[in-house]
């Protein structure tokens with residue numbers, strides 16, 4: 026067999042997290058933040074569909090056993106019951122994986138949670154290529170699906186810092202929310218002293234003049250590395266982090282794009298239906314002429330395998346972002 | 362012209378079925394040891410059923426997987442693929458050598474199996490898909506007047522998915538008596554035993570109430586499995602649910618006895634012991650009915 030038999034290239038433990046070479050990590054930031062919020066707000070309840078240990082909500086379950094409901098492996102009922110709890114005045118946080126929440130329980134999210142704006146928080150693990158388990162487990166189109174549901178707020182946090190802030194913001198926000206979850210050991214990338222998440226607000230993380238990188242979710246961590254790589258090769262890159270995909274911060278995006286009409290988008294998701302599409306829509310609707318390159322997952326079911334292999338295979342690394350930016354710069358140079 | 366192999370001609374005696382199950386267990390250990398972790402407990406627990414199906418019960422042709430008259434085995438529970446890879450290797454569907462690529466990048470043998478592997482009739486792993494497709498296949502082969510039978514392996518955790526019961530109702534309504542559902546009650550799911558996560562009992566009564574022919578047996582007793590399938594075949598007009606109480610890790614004492622877990626990590630030095638214990642179990646006096 027020509028296939029590598031070395032352990033480095035083996036599909037990882039479904040429980041483990043890939044920290045992407047981060048220097049600092051935090052453990053179970055979602056579970057920790059939920060406990061903090063629940064201590065202040067007795068109406069917060071937790072639910073899961075046989076993935077408590079795998080979505081960090083087991084911490085909440087041991088801290089508040091009477092406010093935690095294990096519903097077994099039944100995702101439609103998970104969302105249905107969460108909607109019911111919301112309608113009795115509770116603030117339910119329901120956890121499963123992206124794929125099972127969005128694919129199996131789609132109708133329950135659309136009708137049970139979103140149509141009447143029930144106060145349901147859907148917390149969805151294994152976004153994009155954060156699992157090696159192939160087409161059944163990789164949430165590669167969830168942002169597209171969730172963005173198309175009216176009333177639903179859709180958030181893809183970058184790291185542990187932001188995740189904690191998102192939990193606190195959505196616990197206070199009245200209405201349905203879909204949040205992508207990073208679980209277990211989660212990189213700390215954003216500085217909690219300077220970064221502040223706000224629902225619906227994009228944040229400029231780096232100032233630059235040559236190329237604009239617009240990223241969401243964990244790709245922002247890779248985009249930060251890409252910015253340094255570009256800087257050291259003499260390209261000045263701005264970086265805008267858009268963790269709320271819906272509502273989309275059109276104003277801030279357009280202001281940046283107007284200034285720098287060379288844009289690279291980066292997302293841990295299909296390059297259609299998610300961030301890149303939202304950016305492209307905004308640009309076209311505003312009648313702007315902008316060069317856009319999309320970094321993300323192509324429209325296919327992805328392979329199984331180790332995370333580093335998959336990141337290389339689907340060109341999702343910081344180099345891929347930097348290369349896309351360099352290509353834009355070269356294209357501009359040729360025309361000039 | 363059909364040139365299928367009737368598995369019943371190959372291995373009929375209980376002793377040879379037990380040896381077959383033992384080969385599957387050896388393959389499973391080898392695969393799991395290479396990746397150091399995983400669903401070894403599930404694979405070892407279901408090896409007896411797979412041995413009976415693939416070396417006695419099922420009609421298929423390893424050289425012609427698309428043979429239209431074949432019986433079909435549907436693995437709902439993609440994470441049990443480690444067991445099915447072993448069975449498919451023994452059956453000559455995939456090379457035994459390829460088992461060494463289990464879980465490796467670019468391998469066809471994924472940790473959570475799918476239809477990219479020859480012999481996989483569908484993609485499971487997103488749990489709760491198997492029985493619905495089994496109903497469709499059972500309707501399809503009946504419409505085509507084939508003698509094929511459909512076998513679906515599902516888990517106790519899968520009994521919590523609504524789709525399982527939608528399919529169960531349809532199978533009984535359409536009198537799919539060539540459909541056999543094996544339910545692996547290993548008393549485990551991701552967050553713990555079903556009794557603590559979400560009670561699934563009484564399992565047999567539920568299937569009975571849905572209109573199925575039901576039996577509940579020790580799923581690690583080859584004799585009992587053979588008898589149950591034979592009895593089910595005599596019972597026409599209803600789909601058949603055979604509920605298997607199995608022991609995760611069966612055949613490797615430390616795995617049988619350790620704290621049960623959906624996904625286990627095994628330290629490098631524990632594998633040698635595991636292999637030794639399996640060989641101990643391989644001695645006829647340690648095996649159930651031999």
Ligand SMILES: Cc1ncc(C[n+]2csc(CCOP(=O)(O)OP(=O)(O)O)c2C)c(N)n1
Pocket residue numbers: 074075076098125129403438440486487488489516517518519547548549550551622623624
């Ligand atoms: C629809 C769906 N929901 C959740 C999961 C995550 N998951 C994978 S295995 C598993 C446990 C299912 O129970 P069972 O098959 O009995 O587990 P085992 O006996 O292997 O421990 C869960 C919840 C999944 N794969 N599919």
Ligand SMILES: [Mg+2]
Pocket residue numbers: 516517518545546547548549550
């Ligand atoms: Mg089980």
